Amino acid sequence: MRYVSTRGTAPVLSFEEAMLTGLARDGGLYVPAEIPTLSRGDIAAMAGLSYEEIAFRVMRPFIGDTFTDAEFGDLIARAYAGFGHAARAPLKQLQPNHFLLELFHGPTLAFKDFAMQLIGQLFQAALARRGDRVTIVGATSGDTGSAAMEAFRGLDNVDVFILFPHGRVSDVQRRQMTTVSEDNAHALALTGDFDDCQARLKDMFNHFEFRDRVKLAGVNSINWARVLAQVVYYFSAAVSLAAPHRPVSFCVPTGNFGDIFAGYIAKRMGLPIEKLVIATNQNDILHRAMVSGGYTTEGVTPSISPSMDIQVSSNFERALFEAYDRDGIAVAQLMDELKTGGGFRISQGAIGQLREIFASGRASEAETSAMIKRALPEMCELLCPHTAVGVHVAQDHLGPTPLVTLATAHPAKFPDAVEAATGIRPALPERLGDLFDRPERMRRVENDLTAIEALIEEGVFA
Secondary structure (H helix, E strand, O other): OEEEEOOOOOOOEEHHHHHHHOEOOOOOEEEEOOOOOOOHHHHHOOOOOOHHHHHHHHHHHHOOOOOOHHHHHHHHHHHHOOOOOOOOOOEEEEEOOEEEEEOOOOOOOEOHHHHHHHHHHHHHHHHHHHOOOEEEEEEOOOHHHHHHHHHHOOOOOEEEEEEEEOOOOOHHHHHHHHOOOOOOEEEEEEOOOHHHHHHHHHHHHHOHHHHHHHOEEOOOOOOHHHHHHHHHHHHHHHHHOOOOOOOEEEEEEOOOOHHHHHHHHHHHOOOOEEEEEEEEOOOOHHHHHHHHOEEEOOOOOOOOOHHHOOOOOOOHHHHHHHHOOOOHHHHHHHHHHHHHHOEEEOOHHHHHHHHHHEEEEEOOHHHHHHHHHHHHHHHOOOOOHHHHHHHHHHHHHOOOOOEEEEEOEOHHHOHHHHHHHHOOOOOOOHHHOOHHHOOOOOEEEOOOHHHHHHHHHHHHOO
């Protein structure tokens, strides 16, 4: 299995190389040169299997000879051993033909754990075999950072630095990053928003001297392994609802497009997905792009669903690469227009292809709060604000085909928003009950590349 860049000029890599590299050297994102497919029989045979067994069957075609079957199976088992539900990603029915996929039973109570716990195991195994060490730098709007810190804390072959927008994540999200005590884990609070964090991360990857000096690696959803691990729960959910014998649709609250792109990969692999619905909050650039064909940034407005407060959706580049028939030159031109002019127009052919696969919708702040309030008495479910965005948008897409909305985080990660809507302050699970008693450790940093790189080098070479 080989991996190519969405911008067409970076070296072709193996799975291990693409995983450890993260962002391609031409600024693009790695994708498989070919997407493997599974037969109806392969998918039907997943019925009744454990989440770990499904994960092995879905991901195995993508990893080539990086790991043996026994090694890969062992790494998967270790990754999910600490989840708080035996099913890992259980389904709950909300309404007729409307289901909730609970993705918040991992160590940090968010869907990012499904990918990050596995990546931690994959990185450690690959680096130990190589006798190598890397510096992971990530940007987060809240959940990726805490999941990365949890996955890489204390590992021998990794230093991890997470950039998060100061004052723009929930208290629980912040503390899940800043209370990690291991010396190899560092939380950096940046003055700015998530797009600033993400831009500085990409700047570091494009500063090749710095990148090579600290052996930079990335675990944001720019990393293909992140997307691959998320493909699995589309299969586990769909098979639970009788796929491949009937189609299933998904509604995905998303800001950076990685989670819903994983659904696209599942569809390309042969899973009978009828519809993939993009659910956005008030920072609705993805919805606007699908409706108008114009991808234009308008600035980020803070919301009660902060993990979706994004205007530059990195993984949308992967979708564009497919919609432009894998024309890396065309994608590179679009990304240059975005960087220099703040936006671009999607061609008629490409937007047509995207609309064949993706639908979209948005939820305002008032609509999000109203859905949190309504879901408790009507659906017996306490929703986090991100999940509420998805459930709100899903109401316009219910029909004869089962629709699964992804519940991306535990409501206790956003207690203020949930309490304001329902009067109930959700409690953290017992394993995190002392979170607010733990000492915090973080560094403030301005939105300045030189200052950020200096802090990272200070930590790496201390």
